[in-house]
Amino acid sequence: MISSLLRLGFNPSQLAKFLKKEFSKQARRSNNRTLNSELIFLMKAILCKSYGPPSNLVLEDIPSLSPKKGEVVVAVKSCALNFPDTLIIQGLYQFKPPLPFSPGSDIAGVVKEVGEGVTHLKVGDEVLGLVPHGGFAEEVLAPADWVFPKPEGMSFVNAAAFMMAYGTSYHALKDRANMQKGETLLVLGASGGIGLTAVELGKLMGANVIAAASTEEKLQLCREYGADMTINYREEDLKQRIRDLTDGKGADVIIDPVGGHYTEAALRSTARGGRLLVIGFTAGEIPKIPLNLPLLKSCSIVGVFWGDFVRKNPEANRANAKQLLQWYFTQKIRPHIHATYPLEEVPKALEEMMDRKVRGKVVIEV
Ligand SMILES: NC(=O)c1ccc[n+]([C@@H]2O[C@H](COP(=O)([O-])OP(=O)(O)OC[C@H]3O[C@@H](n4cnc5c(N)ncnc54)[C@H](OP(=O)(O)O)[C@@H]3O)[C@@H](O)[C@H]2O)c1
Numbered sequence: 001m002i003s004s005l006l007r008l009g010f011n012p013s014q015l016a017k018f019l020k021k022e023f024s025k026q027a028r029r030s031n032n033r034t035l036n037s038e039l040i041f042l043m044k045a046i047l048c049k050s051y052g053p054p055s056n057l058v059l060e061d062i063p064s065l066s067p068k069k070g071e072v073v074v075a076v077k078s079c080a081l082n083f084p085d086t087l088i089i090q091g092l093y094q095f096k097p098p099l100p101f102s103p104g105s106d107i108a109g110v111v112k113e114v115g116e117g118v119t120h121l122k123v124g125d126e127v128l129g130l131v132p133h134g135g136f137a138e139e140v141l142a143p144a145d146w147v148f149p150k151p152e153g154m155s156f157v158n159a160a161a162f163m164m165a166y167g168t169s170y171h172a173l174k175d176r177a178n179m180q181k182g183e184t185l186l187v188l189g190a191s192g193g194i195g196l197t198a199v200e201l202g203k204l205m206g207a208n209v210i211a212a213a214s215t216e217e218k219l220q221l222c223r224e225y226g227a228d229m230t231i232n233y234r235e236e237d238l239k240q241r242i243r244d245l246t247d248g249k250g251a252d253v254i255i256d257p258v259g260g261h262y263t264e265a266a267l268r269s270t271a272r273g274g275r276l277l278v279i280g281f282t283a284g285e286i287p288k289i290p291l292n293l294p295l296l297k298s299c300s301i302v303g304v305f306w307g308d309f310v311r312k313n314p315e316a317n318r319a320n321a322k323q324l325l326q327w328y329f330t331q332k333i334r335p336h337i338h339a340t341y342p343l344e345e346v347p348k349a350l351e352e353m354m355d356r357k358v359r360g361k362v363v364i365e366v
Pocket of ligand 1: 081082083084164168189190191192193194195212213214215218257258278279280281282283284304305306307353354355356358360
C-alpha cells in the first residue's frame, strides 16, 4: 500500500507522519499490550536512568520519535563512542541532559522523518552527523544543521567514527594552532580517538610527529599512522624525552586530550612560540599551570572547543569537513576501528574505553 501511495505522488515525510498518527490512534483504541511493536512504534534505546557507571545503563523499548521544526529523525545504523559518553552518564560532563536519556553523539544512519523547514535532507537519505546525545538507540532526533549527506562508498561504521575525532583534531591544528610545515607536533594520548587522528593529520600537514602513549602496542599503532618518534610516558620521563627528541628545542605544538600531570611536563618542554592545545582531561584531573611557564617560554596555552566552533562557525566547519572527506576519499586518512559492538553491549564498550583498552575508535552497530 505504501509504495502505491508513493507512486501516486504522496510526499514520503507527510505519509510517514500520517501513518504514524493513524497507527498510534489504533494502538490506543485497542489498548492491546500484545500489539506488534512496529504498530505502536517502539524503538530500542540504551538508557541512562540514574548517573553512575556504564553497568547502570539499561536497554529498553521506548516510544519512537517525531521531529520538530528544523529537526530530523535518523534511523541509526552506527554510533561511535567518544570519551565524553563516559562522562555524561556519570553526570560529570559540561551539560547534563534530563534523565532518562541515551548517550552517544557521533552518528550515521538513514533519515526517517524530516521536520518543518528542513530542505537539504529528505526521507531515505544516508547521513552522518552529530547530536547532543541519544545516538545509542534505533532512532535519534538531530538538529538538521548538524547532519550531512553521507558520501557514497563510505561505510556507516567509518562515517560514525569520522566527524568528532577528525573534526576536533583538524580544527585544533589548523584553526587554533596555525601549525606550519616542519614544526614539531607532540600528541599525548596518541592512540586514542582524538590522539590518533591528530598523529595522522599532523603528518599529512607536514609536521614532525612525536606520539606519546602508555604502552608499546599503542605506540606501534601510532607509528603505523605516521608518528616519526614515540614516547612511552608510563615508563619514560616525558619532559626529558621531548627535549632529547627535539635537540633541546622543545615541541612547537602540543595536542593534549589527557591532562593530569602530563600537561605541565609537556608545557615545560615547549619550544619558544609554542602552542599547547587544551583538548580534554581523560586522566581525570584538570591541571593547574603556574603562569610563569608561558611567560618564560613565550608560549601559549590555547583552548579548543570544537562543538562550539560547529555551532558558531558552520561555514568554516563545513569547509573543514569537506577537506577531511576529500582526504578520506583519496585514502590519505582512514579511521582505525578498534572494535564494533551491538547496541546491548554499549556498557561493555564504555568500560573498555574507561580502562584505557581502546585504540582508535569503537563503534556501536544498531
Ligand atoms: N575540546 C573538544 O572540542 C573535544 C572534542 C572531543 C573530545 N574531547 C575530549 O578529548 C578527550 C579524548 O577523547 P577521546 O574520545 O579521544 O578519548 P579516548 O579515545 O578514550 O582516548 C583518550 C586517551 O587518553 C589516555 N588516558 C590517560 N589517562 C586515562 C584515563 N584515566 N582513562 C582513560 N584514558 C586515559 C589514553 O591513552 P594512554 O593509555 O596511552 O594514556 C586514551 O587513549 C576527552 O577528554 C574528550 O572529552 C574534546
